[in-house]
Amino acid sequence: MQKYFIDKKQDQWILTKEQEHQILHVMRAAKKDQFLFIYDGAFYQVEIDCLSPLHFKTIEKKEAKTELPVDITLLYCLPKGNKLDFVLQKATELGVKNIVLVESSRVITKIKKEDLPHKLERYRKIIMEAAEQCGRAYLPKIDALISFEKIDHYLSDLNFIAYEQETENFLSKKLLKNALSYSILIGPEGGFSSEEVLLAKQKGFQSVSLGKRILRSETAVLYSLSLLSNFAEEKEYEHL
Numbered sequence: 001m002q003k004y005f006i007d008k009k010q011d012q013w014i015l016t017k018e019q020e021h022q023i024l025h026v027m028r029a030a031k032k033d034q035f036l037f038i039y040d041g042a043f044y045q046v047e048i049d050c051l052s053p054l055h056f057k058t059i060e061k062k063e064a065k066t067e068l069p070v071d072i073t074l075l076y077c078l079p080k081g082n083k084l085d086f087v088l089q090k091a092t093e094l095g096v097k098n099i100v101l102v103e104s105s106r107v108i109t110k111i112k113k114e115d116l117p118h119k120l121e122r123y124r125k126i127i128m129e130a131a132e133q134c135g136r137a138y139l140p141k142i143d144a145l146i147s148f149e150k151i152d153h154y155l156s157d158l159n160f161i162a163y164e165q166e167t168e169n170f171l172s173k174k175l176l177k178n179a180l181s182y183s184i185l186i187g188p189e190g191g192f193s194s195e196e197v198l199l200a201k202q203k204g205f206q207s208v209s210l211g212k213r214i215l216r217s218e219t220a221v222l223y224s225l226s227l228l229s230n231f232a233e234e235k236e237y238e239h240l
C-alpha cells in the first residue's frame, strides 16, 4: 500500500499539491482505493471516498513500530559530487533521526548561504521518498549546515568521531545498552585534521575506529549507522 507523509489539521487530511497530483494523475486512483498516511508517528489506513474534491475517510489508525528505540544524529561533512543524495537515502532507511551537514577544514564542496534553503528543500524530498519507501513513522530532520566548531550543539548520550587514524577504540566496543541517543561524526574524503580530532574530543566526542580499512565517507556512514541501529534494535528481539 502506497505510503505518504501527510499533514493533518483537526480531522482533515491536508495533502500537498504534489501529493494530490501523484494520487490523482500519476496513480490515477479511484474511489475506494486505499493508502497508508503517516502522521505524527502513527499509520492511518485511509480510503478515497470522493475524488473531486479529493477526500479520504480514515479506516483504521495503526501504531507504527518502525522507529529505532534510540535517537541517532548523523553529523556528516559535505562530500564531493552527489554522494550526499545517496547518504540521505541510506541514513533514512537505517533509522537516523537528525542529519546535520558539517563544513570541516578539508571539505571540498561548499554550499553558499543563499543556496542552502533550496538545497535543504531538495534534500528533504529525498528523505521523504526514502522514509515513505521504508515505512518510517517520522521524517528525519535536516535543518542545518554548521561549521566544525559547532558540533557540540548536537550532543547525545554518546558522541563519536569516526577517525581514520584511530587504532584503539573500535566503535562497537564503545556502545552502551542504556544509551538513548548517539551522535556520529563522519569526515569528508580528505578526512579529519588532528586539530579537529583534538577539538572534537574536547567537545565530548570519542575518537573511534570503523576497522582496519580506509572506507569512503559514504561507506563509513553505512557502516556506522548499520552498527548503531543493529545494536539498538537487537534488544527488541532478545526475548524472541
Ligand code: SAM
Residues within 6 Å of the ligand: 161, 162, 163, 164, 165, 166, 185, 186, 187, 188, 189, 190, 191, 192, 208, 209, 210, 211, 212, 213, 214, 215, 216, 217, 220
Ligand atoms: N583521507 C583519509 C585518509 O586517506 O586517511 C580518509 C578519509 S575517509 C575517505 C572519510 C571519512 O570516513 C573519515 O574522515 C572517517 O570519518 C571515516 N572513516 C573511513 N575509514 C575509517 C576507519 N577505518 N575508521 C574510522 N573512520 C573511518
